[in-house]
Amino acid sequence: MHFLIRKQTGRSDREALDTEYQGDALTLGAADDAMVQLAGMRGQLRIESAGAGDARVVSKKTSFVLNGESFNGTKLKVGDVLSSEGYELTVIAAPAGFDFAMELVVSASARGMQAGAMALADTAWSSRKIGWALAVIILAAFLVLPLAGVFQDNLAALMRQTPLPDDGLWSSGPLAAAHQTSGIAADCQACHQQPFVMVEDAACLDCHRETTEHVDVSVFEAHAFTGERCASCHREHNEPAQLVRRDNDLCVDCHADPVAWQVDGRTPMQAVSAFTEQAHPTFRLALLTPKGPGAAHGWQTERARADNGEVLQEQSNLKFTHAVHLDPDKVQSELSGAALQCDSCHAPRDDGEHFEPVTMDNHCRSCHTLNFDVFEPDLELPHGDQRAAVVAMEAHFIREFTDPDLRRERASTKPRRVPGKRQSAATCAGNGLDCGRAEALKEAQYQFAETGCVTCHVVEYTGLSDINDRWFVQPVRVIDDWYPFSRFDHASHRSLAIEGSAEVCESCHQASLSEQSSDVLIPGQDNCLGCHSQEKGFSQVDCVSCHVFHHDEGTPSVLARDVSPGHANASAVQGGER
Amino acid sequence: MRTSLLAWENSKYLRWALMLGVASILLYVSQMGGAQPPNGGTWQGYVLGTVGALLIVWLSVLGVRKRRYASNLGTVQGWTSAHVYLGAMLLLVASLHCAAQFGWNVHTLAYALMCIVIVSGFYGLYAYMHLPSRVAENNGGRARPAWLAELAELDAAIHDLAEGSDAELQGIAISALDMTRLGGSTRQQLSARDYSLVQLPGGGRPVANPEQTVVIDHLSRRIPNAQKTSEAELLNELLALFGRRQLILHVLRRDIRLQGLLKVWLLLHIPVTIALLVALLIHIISVFIYW
Numbered sequence: 001m002h003f004l005i006r007k008q009t010g011r012s013d014r015e016a017l018d019t020e021y022q023g024d025a026l027t028l029g030a031a032d033d034a035m036v037q038l039a040g041m042r043g044q045l046r047i048e049s050a051g052a053g054d055a056r057v058v059s060k061k062t063s064f065v066l067n068g069e070s071f072n073g074t075k076l077k078v079g080d081v082l083s084s085e086g087y088e089l090t091v092i093a094a095p096a097g098f099d100f101a102m103e104l105v106v107s108a109s110a111r112g113m114q115a116g117a118m119a120l121a122d123t124a125w126s127s128r129k130i131g132w133a134l135a136v137i138i139l140a141a142f143l144v145l146p147l148a149g150v151f152q153d154n155l156a157a158l159m160r161q162t163p164l165p166d167d168g169l170w171s172s173g174p175l176a177a178a179h180q181t182s183g184i185a186a187d188c189q190a191c192h193q194q195p196f197v198m199v200e201d202a203a204c205l206d207c208h209r210e211t212t213e214h215v216d217v218s219v220f221e222a223h224a225f226t227g228e229r230c231a232s233c234h235r236e237h238n239e240p241a242q243l244v245r246r247d248n249d250l251c252v253d254c255h256a257d258p259v260a261w262q263v264d265g266r267t268p269m270q271a272v273s274a275f276t277e278q279a280h281p282t283f284r285l286a287l288l289t290p291k292g293p294g295a296a297h298g299w300q301t302e303r304a305r306a307d308n309g310e311v312l313q314e315q316s317n318l319k320f321t322h323a324v325h326l327d328p329d330k331v332q333s334e335l336s337g338a339a340l341q342c343d344s345c346h347a348p349r350d351d352g353e354h355f356e357p358v359t360m361d362n363h364c365r366s367c368h369t370l371n372f373d374v375f376e377p378d379l380e381l382p383h384g385d386q387r388a389a390v391v392a393m394e395a396h397f398i399r400e401f402t403d404p405d406l407r408r409e410r411a412s413t414k415p416r417r418v419p420g421k422r423q424s425a426a427t428c429a430g431n432g433l434d435c436g437r438a439e440a441l442k443e444a445q446y447q448f449a450e451t452g453c454v455t456c457h458v459v460e461y462t463g464l465s466d467i468n469d470r471w472f473v474q475p476v477r478v479i480d481d482w483y484p485f486s487r488f489d490h491a492s493h494r495s496l497a498i499e500g501s502a503e504v505c506e507s508c509h510q511a512s513l514s515e516q517s518s519d520v521l522i523p524g525q526d527n528c529l530g531c532h533s534q535e536k537g538f539s540q541v542d543c544v545s546c547h548v549f550h551h552d553e554g555t556p557s558v559l560a561r562d563v564s565p566g567h568a569n570a571s572a573v574q575g576g577e578r
Numbered sequence: 579m580r581t582s583l584l585a586w587e588n589s590k591y592l593r594w595a596l597m598l599g600v601a602s603i604l605l606y607v608s609q610m611g612g613a614q615p616p617n618g619g620t621w622q623g624y625v626l627g628t629v630g631a632l633l634i635v636w637l638s639v640l641g642v643r644k645r646r647y648a649s650n651l652g653t654v655q656g657w658t659s660a661h662v663y664l665g666a667m668l669l670l671v672a673s674l675h676c677a678a679q680f681g682w683n684v685h686t687l688a689y690a691l692m693c694i695v696i697v698s699g700f701y702g703l704y705a706y707m708h709l710p711s712r713v714a715e716n717n718g719g720r721a722r723p724a725w726l727a728e729l730a731e732l733d734a735a736i737h738d739l740a741e742g743s744d745a746e747l748q749g750i751a752i753s754a755l756d757m758t759r760l761g762g763s764t765r766q767q768l769s770a771r772d773y774s775l776v777q778l779p780g781g782g783r784p785v786a787n788p789e790q791t792v793v794i795d796h797l798s799r800r801i802p803n804a805q806k807t808s809e810a811e812l813l814n815e816l817l818a819l820f821g822r823r824q825l826i827l828h829v830l831r832r833d834i835r836l837q838g839l840l841k842v843w844l845l846l847h848i849p850v851t852i853a854l855l856v857a858l859l860i861h862i863i864s865v866f867i868y869w
Contacts, residue, residue: 169683239679247611
């Protein structure tokens with residue numbers, strides 16, 4: 001089709017500018033690809049052939065009206081007027097050679113539209129609108145929806161399972177690894193049970209039922225701990241995660257001046273403000289002491305400090321010298337023939353701090369056999385039961401002297417003499433019972449008073465006539481926990497190893513120099529301060545490196561703290577004067 | 579402008595901000611080796627957070643103060659100087675408050691929004707310090723309406739001349755006027771790219787006429803071919819007018835761009851400030867809901 005656009009240009013109606021266009025359709029608008037440019041127009045007008053020389057007009061989002069009415073795809077006839085926003089298009093009779101012609105009048109207002117907006121305020125979104133939109137989105141996603149979940153458990157569960165915003169958006173940081181577990185990790189309300197109320201102890205004690213208080217609240221004043229919640233010290237959501245307080249203030253705020261906490265009748269606590277020679281009291285060893293003669297009333301643990309150069313001594317009733325046993329020339333392993341090492345007798349327990357008990361059967365008997373009759377060297381006395389040992393000797397010798405065959409055999413055999421062993425009598429003139437008893441008494445005398453039991457044990461001679469009561473073997477007890485109020489990790493100190501396990505142990509426990517079993521081989525604080533003093537720069541330790549807060553002696557927290565849900569004072573240790 | 583904003587009263591607020599910064603660092607350091615790692619929940623963290631929140635609210639009030647011309651509460655310049663220095667220091671205060679603990683949560687959202695506001699503010703400061711001189715340089719001492727008025731006079735003169743010329747010349751000259759584009763969308767304003775078109779003789783679609791070069795080329799090519807002296811004179815006259823028009827349009831486009839650059843950062847600074855205030859409120863509320 002051939003289109004003619006006659007544009008009125010001048011100030012008079014007679015002057016016009018004709019432009020001809022050729023194509024399937026004529027497009028008019030403000031877009032760059034519009035054939036007839038109508039600056040500032042929205043959308044596009046399209047005039048296309050309707051066959052038989054007719055044309056129809058299609059409006060694509062324009063504000064044009066056809067003869068004052070809306071239209072679309074309407075056929076145009078001469079005299080029709082399309083008008084909008086300062087533009088007026090009138091269909092005129094097509095001159096020769098043209099299929100369609102229109103006259104375009106551009107009003108002055110439209111002419112000025114060549115200039116678009118010249119200020120951002122006219123084109124950009126209003127700052128306030130964007131601001132309010134953002135505000136509403138943030139308010140909905142980060143407050144309204146999660147808050148709805150706080151009051152509607154079902155909604156909270158739904159939101160947590162879907163990408164919808166949930167109260168996890170309020171989390172101020174990841175949980176410690178121990179709490180990254182089902183039932184806690186995703187459910188904020190497992191701990192935060194009431195809005196605007198700090199996490200209560202009941203939430204912690206729900207799982208941590210074994211936890212004890214720092215002290216026995218029936219002995220020490222509980223009000224010192226009133227108001228301290230579990231979460232006062234155990235803070236979650238931190239990076240790096242630090243559930244356990246490691247600062248000295250945890251202890252020092254009270255123990256720097258412990259007089260105020262002193263309880264009558266208990267050993268006064270000493271002040272501590274840091275782990276240095278001056279600021280930390282001398283370590284207090286636990287020493288076992290027998291109560292009553294022969295520990296008749298058991299053993300008691302006494303705590304003692306080696307202050308003022310005092311040398312503490314252990315009272316285990318055992319005769320033993322580490323020096324001899326560690327001397328390769330004097331003692332060798334029965335099995336390998338090699339010198340004894342520390343671990344020949346001392347096996348660490350799983351806690352890394354303590355050791356399995358050293359026992360006669362496991363560690364001594366291979367060398368220190370309890371045989372008592374050279375005719376029967378395989379026969380040994382029972383250990384640990386004095387009466388059973390006496391009975392065993394009596395039974396053995398009575399049998400020997402009452403059995404005629406056995407007497408004949410013993411009379412004819414002259415056993416090899418064993419050094420350090422008594423040569424028991426081969427013959428006896430009296431009857432079997434008397435001979436047996438007499439021989440048993442001689443052997444008992446030998447075992448209890450000369451060699452045998454008395455090698456390792458303290459044996460008292462009572463002077464009583466009864467063989468069962470004539471000697472008393474003092475019971476032996478070695479303390480298991482030398483420092484009951486501190487922790488120590490032997491494993492981490494293996495780094496002291498230079499060569500051989502003996503040297504690692506000896507760097508703290510100087511066993512090969514110890515001649516007496518009463519020597520205390522447990523190092524004092526000087527040994528620790530060398531590396532761990534808080535005055536020195538390397539390998540410093542804090543209070544909780546060695547000491548625990550929740551002592552076993554403390555009152556169980558579930559009892560000390562009211563854990564009934566919703567209780568007004570649920571977070572406090574129950575106060576009260578002692 | 580440059581000296582008065584940053585050096586206002588001998589950089590009084592720079593000193594304030596530096597004191598605030600030093601105090602914040604000391605407060606932060608005092609958390610080290612404490613009961614818990616540095617974070618927003620220690621008393622030092624609460625202090626830093628409270629200072630930060632009050633700063634945010636106070637800094638936001640600048641927008642209100644600016645509109646209160648009758649206010650006697652300090653000068654707008656003083657407020658702006660304090661706004662700049664304390665706003666920059668807020669970045670440190672808030673970072674120390676959160677102790678660089680970040681996550682996918684409303685707390686980090688508030689921090690991120692705050693960073694956007696502050697960084698856009700830095701751009702704004704740059705714009706306010708450097709662009710006004712460039713605007714003045716570009717405008718050559720005349721304001722935009724004066725340039726627009728001259729452009730309108732030029733266009734009228736071109737119209738008058740074109741009407742007396744042949745149809746081809748008339749078509750190209752008048753279409754060049756009609757299809758000149760100035761300003762437009764936000765992007766077009768900021769890019770200062772010329773989207774003008776011109777309708778060349780022989781129909782077809784209009785072609786691009788950046789900086790009026792196509793019409794000027796056309797006019798200058800026609801001058802040697804002029805049949806008559808009057809035609810050559812007309813062409814010369816039109817050429818001169820379009821040359822001036824080219825310059826004015828260029829000045830206007832640059833002016834629109836520079837004025838836009840002076841304002842565009844506010845499209846981020848202001849809405850994100852509103853979003854930040856909401857996020858800050860939620861940050862504070864949520865911390866205490868799940869205390």
